[in-house]
Amino acid sequence: EADIYQTPRYLVIGTGKKITLECSQTMGHDKMYWYQQDPGMELHLIHYSYGVNSTEKGDLSSESTVSRIRTEHFPLTLESARPSHTSQYLCASSDRRGDEKLFFGSGTQLSVL
Amino acid sequence: AQSVSQHNHHVILSEAASLELGCNYSYGGTVNLFWYVQYPGQHLQLLLKYFSGDPLVKGIKGFEAEFIKSKFSFNLRKPSVQWSDTAEYFCAVSSYNTDKLIFGTGTRLQVFP
Numbered sequence: 309e310a311d312i313y314q315t316p317r318y319l320v321i322g323t324g325k326k327i328t329l330e331c332s333q334t335m336g337h338d339k340m341y342w343y344q345q346d347p348g349m350e351l352h353l354i355h356y357s358y359g360v361n362s363t364e365k366g367d368l369s370s371e372s373t374v375s376r377i378r379t380e381h382f383p384l385t386l387e388s389a390r391p392s393h394t395s396q397y398l399c400a401s402s403d404r405r406g407d408e409k410l411f412f413g414s415g416t417q418l419s420v421l
Numbered sequence: 422a423q424s425v426s427q428h429n430h431h432v433i434l435s436e437a438a439s440l441e442l443g444c445n446y447s448y449g450g451t452v453n454l455f456w457y458v459q460y461p462g463q464h465l466q467l468l469l470k471y472f473s474g475d476p477l478v479k480g481i482k483g484f485e486a487e488f489i490k491s492k493f494s495f496n497l498r499k500p501s502v503q504w505s506d507t508a509e510y511f512c513a514v515s516s517y518n519t520d521k522l523i524f525g526t527g528t529r530l531q532v533f534p
Contacts, residue, residue: 348453348515
């Protein structure tokens with residue numbers, strides 16, 4: 309079944325560690341997005357991609373980086389995690405052609421101690 | 422479990438018509454409520470949000486939404502739509518102290534001149 313997957317669902321890690329949050333979709337969507345959300349608050353776009361080898365920074369400045377080597381895969385990396393990175397990270401995708409409807413992953417809750 | 426229902430999947434209107442998009446949620450506690458919009462070719466943007474206070478919330482571009490606690494609803498309204506309002510609209514809910522934002526399935530609005 310076509311879907312969008314994020315792993316891990318929860319991650320607790322110490323300061324200074326390198327982490328990668330995984331996001332994969334099986335819908336063949338060109339566009340993919342990473343959003344950051346603090347508890348109870350609204351989403352902020354931190355990265356997006358319109359296709360392979362295309363990545364752009366979003367509205368909210370983030371120390372994370374992303375890559376898009378394959379259409380279906382859009383991982384987010386933090387080279388050195390800090391407590392200020394503690395947040396919920398949501399991945400989404402949409403089809404470039406016609407329908408712009410967003411499909412969201414289940415999110416990764418990151419806690420940096 | 423929390424859930425969000427958007428009953429209108431696809432709405433077609435002529436310019437100057439009035440708009441109301443339904444949003445109902447299921448959660449018994451204190452909630453934060455959001456409406457997001459995604460214009461064709463663009464990423465998701467926040468239209469308006471309700472955290473507390475006046476249940477009638479005004480957002481950007483002439484949109485407003487009313488929180489009716491007894492009906493568990495947060496309907497989006499605009500008195501007179503424009504062609505540029507053509508977009509996908511998402512309702513979202515988060516409880517006051519959790520990390521998760523729950524989205525509705527979205528409503529696609531098409532406005533014809």
